[in-house]
Amino acid sequence: MTFEQDGFLDEARNIASEQRARYADLFGLARDCSRLAMKITTLLPGATSNAALVASAPFARAVAHFRAPSCWQSKGCPSRR
Numbered sequence: 001m002t003f004e005q006d007g008f009l010d011e012a013r014n015i016a017s018e019q020r021a022r023y024a025d026l027f028g029l030a031r032d033c034s035r036l037a038m039k040i041t042t043l044l045p046g047a048t049s050n051a052a053l054v055a056s057a058p059f060a061r062a063v064a065h066f067r068a069p070s071c072w073q074s075k076g077c078p079s080r081r
Contacts, residue, residue, distance in 0.1 A: 030070050037063045 020027055041063055044056040 027070075034063075034067055034070065037066065 041060055044060055047053050047056045
């Protein structure tokens with residue numbers, strides 16, 4: 001594999017694996033929170049009252065924003081400071 005073929009992909013996979021190993025407890029917590037949030041999100045289509053709709057829309061958006069960095073990192077897109 002060369003840089004011309006894979007770009008930063010090979011390096012990113014290594015970094016993602018290292019981060020998962022180094023911060024396993026945090027990734028576990030994020031996974032557990034994500035699972036709970038997704039279970040709650042499956043209940044949102046049943047919202048029929050105005051109050052439930054007003055509460056469910058921001059919740060669904062917050063879940064999406066919470067899951068995005070975790071999904072991004074798991075696909076090999078590292079976050080470096």
